Amino acid sequence: MKFPNINLDNLKNEGTGSVSKQERRTFLKLGFAIAGVYAGGKILSLTSIVGKAQASGGGAIVKKYPYNPHYSMVIRQSLCVDCEKCVDACKTTNHVPDYGYRTRILTKRYTGTLDRQVEFIPVLCNHCNEPACVRACPTVATFKDPVTGIVVMDSKRCIGCKTCMLACPYDARYFDATRHAIDKCDFCWEERLSKGEKETACSSACPTGARTFGNLTDPDNIVYKLVHQIEEKVWVLRPADDTKPNVFYMKGNMRSVDEILKGQKFTTA
Numbered sequence: 001m002k003f004p005n006i007n008l009d010n011l012k013n014e015g016t017g018s019v020s021k022q023e024r025r026t027f028l029k030l031g032f033a034i035a036g037v038y039a040g041g042k043i044l045s046l047t048s049i050v051g052k053a054q055a056s057g058g059g060a061i062v063k064k065y066p067y068n069p070h071y072s073m074v075i076r077q078s079l080c081v082d083c084e085k086c087v088d089a090c091k092t093t094n095h096v097p098d099y100g101y102r103t104r105i106l107t108k109r110y111t112g113t114l115d116r117q118v119e120f121i122p123v124l125c126n127h128c129n130e131p132a133c134v135r136a137c138p139t140v141a142t143f144k145d146p147v148t149g150i151v152v153m154d155s156k157r158c159i160g161c162k163t164c165m166l167a168c169p170y171d172a173r174y175f176d177a178t179r180h181a182i183d184k185c186d187f188c189w190e191e192r193l194s195k196g197e198k199e200t201a202c203s204s205a206c207p208t209g210a211r212t213f214g215n216l217t218d219p220d221n222i223v224y225k226l227v228h229q230i231e232e233k234v235w236v237l238r239p240a241d242d243t244k245p246n247v248f249y250m251k252g253n254m255r256s257v258d259e260i261l262k263g264q265k266f267t268t269a
Helices: 021-029 085-094 130-136 164-165 202-207 222-228 257-265
Strands: 031-038 043-048 071-076 103-109 120-123 141-143 152-153 173-178 179-182 211-215 247-250
Touching: 071 120, 071 222, 085 103, 085 202, 130 141, 130 164, 152 179, 164 173, 202 211, 211 222, 222 247
Parallel strands: 071 247
Antiparallel strands: 031 043, 071 211, 103 120, 141 152, 173 179
8 A cells, every 4th residue: 555645765763663743643544553663763564543442552442342332431631620510410310329429520630830730530430341340240230231331230139249349440339328239330321321312411511521422333423533533642541451441531632522523534444
Protein backbone atom coordinates (compact mmCIF):
# COMPACT_ATOMS: atom_id res chain seq x y z
CA MET A 1 0.00 0.00 0.00
CA LYS A 2 1.26 3.49 -0.84
CA PHE A 3 0.87 6.32 1.64
CA PRO A 4 0.32 9.86 0.33
CA ASN A 5 2.89 12.54 1.09
CA ILE A 6 5.08 10.21 3.19
CA ASN A 7 8.61 9.15 2.40
CA LEU A 8 9.00 5.87 4.26
CA ASP A 9 12.78 5.95 3.82
CA ASN A 10 13.26 9.42 5.26
CA LEU A 11 10.98 9.67 8.25
CA LYS A 12 11.89 12.43 10.63
CA ASN A 13 13.19 10.92 13.84
CA GLU A 14 12.13 12.82 16.97
CA GLY A 15 13.94 10.41 19.23
CA THR A 16 15.01 6.81 19.19
CA GLY A 17 12.17 4.61 17.97
CA SER A 18 9.78 7.45 17.05
CA VAL A 19 8.35 9.26 14.06
CA SER A 20 7.03 12.79 13.71
CA LYS A 21 3.62 13.73 15.09
CA GLN A 22 2.38 14.68 11.63
CA GLU A 23 3.40 11.33 10.17
CA ARG A 24 1.83 9.45 13.04
CA ARG A 25 -1.38 11.44 12.58
CA THR A 26 -1.41 10.60 8.88
CA PHE A 27 -1.10 6.90 9.62
CA LEU A 28 -3.94 7.11 12.15
CA LYS A 29 -6.18 8.75 9.58
CA LEU A 30 -5.43 5.87 7.23
CA GLY A 31 -6.39 3.39 9.89
CA PHE A 32 -2.92 2.15 10.86
CA ALA A 33 -0.84 2.22 14.02
CA ILE A 34 2.94 2.10 13.96
CA ALA A 35 3.92 -1.23 15.49
CA GLY A 36 7.69 -0.96 15.14
CA VAL A 37 10.33 1.60 14.14
CA TYR A 38 14.05 1.33 13.48
CA ALA A 39 16.28 3.47 15.66
CA GLY A 40 16.92 5.57 12.58
CA GLY A 41 13.22 6.27 12.16
CA LYS A 42 12.27 3.82 9.40
CA ILE A 43 8.99 1.97 9.86
CA LEU A 44 9.18 -1.74 10.55
CA SER A 45 5.50 -2.54 10.49
CA LEU A 46 2.00 -1.08 10.61
CA THR A 47 -0.98 -2.57 12.41
CA SER A 48 -4.57 -2.02 11.33
CA ILE A 49 -6.64 -0.21 13.95
CA VAL A 50 -9.93 -0.20 12.09
CA GLY A 51 -12.68 -1.25 14.48
CA LYS A 52 -10.49 -1.02 17.58
CA ALA A 53 -10.88 1.37 20.50
CA GLN A 54 -7.83 3.61 20.56
CA ALA A 55 -7.61 3.94 24.31
CA SER A 56 -4.11 3.78 25.65
CA GLY A 57 -3.15 0.94 27.90
CA GLY A 58 -1.93 -2.00 25.86
CA GLY A 59 -3.93 -5.09 26.72
CA ALA A 60 -6.82 -2.99 28.01
CA ILE A 61 -7.81 -2.10 24.44
CA VAL A 62 -10.90 -3.89 23.21
CA LYS A 63 -10.02 -5.59 19.92
CA LYS A 64 -13.64 -6.07 18.90
CA TYR A 65 -17.06 -5.16 20.20
CA PRO A 66 -18.93 -8.36 21.12
CA TYR A 67 -22.28 -6.73 21.89
CA ASN A 68 -24.72 -4.59 19.95
CA PRO A 69 -25.55 -2.24 21.42
CA HIS A 70 -22.20 -2.24 23.21
CA TYR A 71 -22.92 0.23 25.99
CA SER A 72 -20.06 2.49 26.94
CA MET A 73 -19.33 5.85 28.54
CA VAL A 74 -16.75 8.50 27.75
CA ILE A 75 -15.81 10.88 30.54
CA ARG A 76 -14.28 14.19 29.45
CA GLN A 77 -12.45 14.96 32.63
CA SER A 78 -11.80 18.69 32.25
CA LEU A 79 -15.54 19.36 31.87
CA CYS A 80 -16.40 17.98 35.32
CA VAL A 81 -17.04 20.78 37.82
CA ASP A 82 -17.90 18.57 40.82
CA CYS A 83 -21.49 19.80 41.01
CA GLU A 84 -22.54 16.22 41.91
CA LYS A 85 -25.77 16.46 39.95
CA CYS A 86 -24.82 13.14 38.40
CA VAL A 87 -24.43 11.55 41.84
CA ASP A 88 -27.77 12.91 43.02
CA ALA A 89 -29.55 11.76 39.86
CA CYS A 90 -28.04 8.30 40.22
CA LYS A 91 -29.12 7.95 43.84
CA THR A 92 -32.66 9.11 43.11
CA THR A 93 -33.10 6.96 40.01
CA ASN A 94 -31.59 3.78 41.43
CA HIS A 95 -32.77 4.13 45.05
CA VAL A 96 -29.24 4.23 46.45
CA PRO A 97 -29.08 4.71 50.25
CA ASP A 98 -27.24 7.69 51.70
CA TYR A 99 -24.23 5.59 52.70
CA GLY A 100 -24.03 3.88 49.30
CA TYR A 101 -22.85 4.91 45.86
CA ARG A 102 -23.01 3.82 42.25
CA THR A 103 -20.92 6.68 41.00
CA ARG A 104 -18.58 9.11 42.72
CA ILE A 105 -16.35 12.06 41.86
CA LEU A 106 -12.76 11.84 43.02
CA THR A 107 -10.61 14.95 43.52
CA LYS A 108 -7.01 15.17 42.39
CA ARG A 109 -5.01 18.13 43.70
CA TYR A 110 -1.80 19.55 42.27
CA THR A 111 0.83 21.76 43.83
CA GLY A 112 2.83 24.33 41.92
CA THR A 113 1.96 26.87 39.25
CA LEU A 114 -0.44 24.87 37.08
CA ASP A 115 -3.38 26.78 35.62
CA ARG A 116 -5.74 24.23 37.13
CA GLN A 117 -4.66 22.88 40.50
CA VAL A 118 -7.68 20.64 41.05
CA GLU A 119 -9.10 17.96 38.77
CA PHE A 120 -12.31 16.05 39.25
CA ILE A 121 -12.50 12.44 38.12
CA PRO A 122 -15.94 10.80 37.84
CA VAL A 123 -15.76 7.06 38.52
CA LEU A 124 -18.26 4.22 38.30
CA CYS A 125 -18.40 0.53 37.41
CA ASN A 126 -16.38 0.06 34.22
CA HIS A 127 -18.55 -2.80 32.91
CA CYS A 128 -15.41 -4.60 31.85
CA ASN A 129 -15.32 -7.12 29.05
CA GLU A 130 -13.28 -9.36 31.34
CA PRO A 131 -14.58 -8.41 34.80
CA ALA A 132 -12.61 -9.62 37.80
CA CYS A 133 -15.71 -9.37 39.99
CA VAL A 134 -17.57 -11.95 37.90
CA ARG A 135 -14.70 -14.42 38.15
CA ALA A 136 -14.53 -13.94 41.91
CA CYS A 137 -18.22 -14.33 42.76
CA PRO A 138 -18.90 -17.80 44.26
CA THR A 139 -22.67 -17.75 43.61
CA VAL A 140 -22.86 -16.12 40.13
CA ALA A 141 -24.73 -13.24 41.75
CA THR A 142 -22.74 -10.86 39.57
CA PHE A 143 -22.48 -11.65 35.90
CA LYS A 144 -22.05 -10.08 32.49
CA ASP A 145 -25.33 -9.95 30.64
CA PRO A 146 -24.85 -11.87 27.36
CA VAL A 147 -27.05 -9.47 25.38
CA THR A 148 -26.11 -6.01 26.65
CA GLY A 149 -22.64 -6.71 28.06
CA ILE A 150 -23.58 -4.83 31.23
CA VAL A 151 -22.14 -6.26 34.45
CA VAL A 152 -25.18 -6.71 36.69
CA MET A 153 -26.03 -7.91 40.19
CA ASP A 154 -28.72 -10.42 41.17
CA SER A 155 -29.28 -9.50 44.79
CA LYS A 156 -31.29 -12.70 45.43
CA ARG A 157 -28.21 -14.79 44.70
CA CYS A 158 -25.82 -12.56 46.62
CA ILE A 159 -24.73 -13.91 50.02
CA GLY A 160 -22.95 -10.71 51.03
CA CYS A 161 -19.49 -12.28 51.16
CA LYS A 162 -17.95 -9.14 49.59
CA THR A 163 -15.53 -11.18 47.47
CA CYS A 164 -16.49 -9.20 44.38
CA MET A 165 -15.78 -5.95 46.22
CA LEU A 166 -12.23 -7.12 46.92
CA ALA A 167 -11.76 -8.30 43.33
CA CYS A 168 -12.96 -5.09 41.66
CA PRO A 169 -9.95 -2.91 40.72
CA TYR A 170 -12.12 0.22 40.65
CA ASP A 171 -13.75 0.13 44.10
CA ALA A 172 -17.08 0.42 42.31
CA ARG A 173 -19.24 -1.66 44.67
CA TYR A 174 -20.78 -1.16 48.09
CA PHE A 175 -22.65 -3.35 50.57
CA ASP A 176 -26.38 -2.60 50.83
CA ALA A 177 -27.21 -3.38 54.45
CA THR A 178 -30.97 -3.31 53.83
CA ARG A 179 -30.87 -6.02 51.19
CA HIS A 180 -27.77 -7.68 52.66
CA ALA A 181 -26.33 -7.71 49.15
CA ILE A 182 -23.74 -5.92 47.04
CA ASP A 183 -24.96 -3.11 44.80
CA LYS A 184 -23.29 -1.26 41.92
CA CYS A 185 -23.90 0.73 38.75
CA ASP A 186 -25.80 -1.13 36.02
CA PHE A 187 -25.72 1.74 33.51
CA CYS A 188 -29.31 2.39 34.71
CA TRP A 189 -30.44 -0.73 32.86
CA GLU A 190 -33.19 -1.66 35.29
CA GLU A 191 -34.58 1.83 35.82
CA ARG A 192 -33.99 3.50 32.43
CA LEU A 193 -32.48 1.60 29.50
CA SER A 194 -34.80 -1.42 29.75
CA LYS A 195 -37.71 1.03 29.71
CA GLY A 196 -36.68 2.71 26.47
CA GLU A 197 -34.48 5.54 27.78
CA LYS A 198 -31.30 6.22 25.80
CA GLU A 199 -29.11 7.68 28.53
CA THR A 200 -28.06 6.89 32.06
CA ALA A 201 -29.28 9.15 34.85
CA CYS A 202 -25.81 10.53 35.46
CA SER A 203 -25.08 11.42 31.83
CA SER A 204 -28.53 12.93 31.40
CA ALA A 205 -28.12 15.10 34.51
CA CYS A 206 -24.60 16.36 33.75
CA PRO A 207 -24.85 20.08 32.88
CA THR A 208 -21.42 20.30 31.20
CA GLY A 209 -21.41 17.18 29.03
CA ALA A 210 -18.61 15.58 31.03
CA ARG A 211 -20.34 12.20 30.77
CA THR A 212 -21.33 10.86 27.37
CA PHE A 213 -23.19 7.54 27.13
CA GLY A 214 -23.80 5.52 24.01
CA ASN A 215 -23.13 2.57 21.74
CA LEU A 216 -19.51 1.68 21.04
CA THR A 217 -20.55 -0.60 18.17
CA ASP A 218 -22.21 2.13 16.10
CA PRO A 219 -19.75 4.27 14.04
CA ASP A 220 -22.34 7.07 13.95
CA ASN A 221 -22.70 7.18 17.73
CA ILE A 222 -20.99 9.99 19.64
CA VAL A 223 -19.30 7.55 22.06
CA TYR A 224 -17.73 5.65 19.16
CA LYS A 225 -16.56 8.93 17.63
CA LEU A 226 -15.06 10.23 20.86
CA VAL A 227 -13.14 7.00 21.49
CA HIS A 228 -11.82 6.88 17.92
CA GLN A 229 -11.00 10.56 17.37
CA ILE A 230 -7.31 11.35 16.93
CA GLU A 231 -7.03 14.85 18.41
CA GLU A 232 -6.83 13.79 22.04
CA LYS A 233 -5.49 10.85 23.96
CA VAL A 234 -8.10 8.44 25.30
CA TRP A 235 -7.34 6.14 28.21
CA VAL A 236 -8.85 3.68 30.65
CA LEU A 237 -8.30 3.31 34.38
CA ARG A 238 -5.87 0.67 35.66
CA PRO A 239 -4.99 -0.76 32.24
CA ALA A 240 -2.46 -3.19 33.75
CA ASP A 241 -5.34 -5.19 35.23
CA ASP A 242 -6.39 -6.06 31.66
CA THR A 243 -10.11 -6.06 32.42
CA LYS A 244 -10.88 -4.25 29.15
CA PRO A 245 -13.12 -1.52 30.60
CA ASN A 246 -16.00 0.08 28.74
CA VAL A 247 -15.59 3.45 30.46
CA PHE A 248 -13.08 5.68 28.67
CA TYR A 249 -11.45 8.93 29.76
CA MET A 250 -10.10 11.94 27.91
CA LYS A 251 -9.22 15.48 28.96
CA GLY A 252 -11.97 17.02 26.88
CA ASN A 253 -10.02 20.07 25.71
CA MET A 254 -10.96 19.45 22.08
CA ARG A 255 -13.78 20.90 20.06
CA SER A 256 -17.40 20.58 21.14
CA VAL A 257 -19.41 17.42 20.55
CA ASP A 258 -21.41 19.24 17.87
CA GLU A 259 -18.22 20.04 15.97
CA ILE A 260 -17.06 16.45 16.25
CA LEU A 261 -20.33 15.21 14.81
CA LYS A 262 -20.09 17.60 11.89
CA GLY A 263 -16.90 16.26 10.38
CA GLN A 264 -14.19 15.12 12.73
CA LYS A 265 -11.80 12.60 11.17
CA PHE A 266 -11.43 9.29 12.95
CA THR A 267 -9.32 6.15 12.94
CA THR A 268 -11.86 4.17 10.95
CA ALA A 269 -11.90 3.42 7.24
